[in-house]
Amino acid sequence: MTPSHLTQSDAKRTPRKRARRGTSLTSRVAAPVAAADADHLLDTHAAAAFLGVAPRTLYKWAAQGRLPVIRLGRSVRFRMSALRALVQEHEEPATIPLAGAIGALVGAGTEPATLTRP
Secondary structure (H helix, E strand, O other): OOOOOOOHHHHHHOOOOOOOOOOOHHHHHHHHHHOOOOOOEEOHHHHHHHHOOOHHHHHHHHHHOOOOOEEEOOEEEEEHHHHHHHHHHOOOOOOOOHHHHHHHHHHOOOOOOOOOOO
């Protein structure tokens, strides 16, 4: 059955997305990221989504020794604890104290006005 705005020939030409066997995008990304277990193993796509980088970047970091991996046959897995440690290693404090910057912006122009008679 085709949608009303498509003709029969258009429906045949519409490409269908092929799903990977046994896994869905939500099981590879959302569920592992939400897991609280520190030793949870993530596949390359889920680990890349967690860090916000491309899967190729993870392979490069693993080859450089910056990120430990677990190899299961041809599969590569990453520990959630290793990913969190990588993030903590690169965490930097704010260079401008927010309280001072916001106080300077908010405090400007709040001095009490004085009335003077001409």
